[in-house]
Amino acid sequence: MKFFDRNAIAPVLANGIKELKLDLNEQQHGQLLDYLALLAKWNSVYNLTSVRDPMQMVTHHALDSLAAVSAFEGAVRVLDVGAGGGLPGIVLAIARPDMKVALIDTVHKKTAFLTQVKAELGLANVTVHTARVEQLQVPHKFDVITSRAFADLSDFVNWSGHLLAEGGKFIALKGTAPADEQERLPGDWKVSQLRAIQVPGLQAERHLVFIEKNQQTV
């Protein structure tokens, strides 16, 4: 599909949401469609994602991020590191309006897009930062720091560990979770859970890697 056809995309998105057993209302369905429409529109000029087909954006981006929502149960403050075009951060913010979601990326054209999405969709729970995560300082730390397609697990933890609240965790969304990446984690961190997830419309399994403080070293 070359252009964003809302009538064709809406039922595919709705079926995926049903398959994931997520309870999203009409407004949230509309916001997800509005987001995908903006992503498809801006992508033609700003090159925000290599996925060009709007229908593929439903599975590879929206449903892929929605499949992770249940992992954020109980989180109040979440940071999406290297958010790019807003994945998973914008999708999480739409699905969980009770959660405060901060998104950070170094590239200004990407954060300009995210700021536009926040304004057009009225996402009061979203904040956007243009910076390297290593340099970010915030008054309140995060319960969960997440990323998708961002970096090696050890770099992810080393660069953003200063932003995690006491007792918080990292959740990395990955295609695979290579053992060598897990082994390279700094000694005071461990993979506390590796969860395989199935995304509607995608053949390959995806993984959620949960990383928490290694209690033995505290």
Ligand SMILES: C[S@@+](CC[C@H](N)C(=O)[O-])C[C@H]1O[C@@H](n2cnc3c(N)ncnc32)[C@H](O)[C@@H]1O
């Ligand atoms: C491969 S993209 C992934 C984007 C998005 N998470 C997704 O899944 O589509 C990685 C993003 O990380 C950003 N990035 C790289 N190093 C960063 C850093 N040190 N701090 C913040 N963002 C960074 C890049 O600008 C890029 O947008």
